[in-house]
Amino acid sequence: MDEPVIPEVEFHDLDPVTNTQKVTLKVPPHVDPMVAKQMLRNALRDPVAVETWRVELSKIEKESK
Numbered sequence: 867m868d869e870p871v872i873p874e875v876e877f878h879d880l881d882p883v884t885n886t887q888k889v890t891l892k893v894p895p896h897v898d899p900m901v902a903k904q905m906l907r908n909a910l911r912d913p914v915a916v917e918t919w920r921v922e923l924s925k926i927e928k929e930s931k
Contacts, residue, residue: 875906896930897923 874892881887893902905919 894927897926901926 876890878888891906909919
């Protein structure tokens with residue numbers, strides 16, 4: 867079984883005025899960015915979802931081959 871592709875996540879500096887932090891998510895070309903964005907949001911809300919994220923990315927990768 868191929869290892870799933872883990873997207874790169876780049877965290878930027880915290881904005882003290884708005885108390886927000888920009889995050890850049892870099893995904894492989896065959897992954898829909900909106901799907902990856904929603905999967906990241908789900909993973910941040912529920913750490914257990916990270917494993918589901920890996921499984922889903924693995925499925926997407928296999929389907930694209």
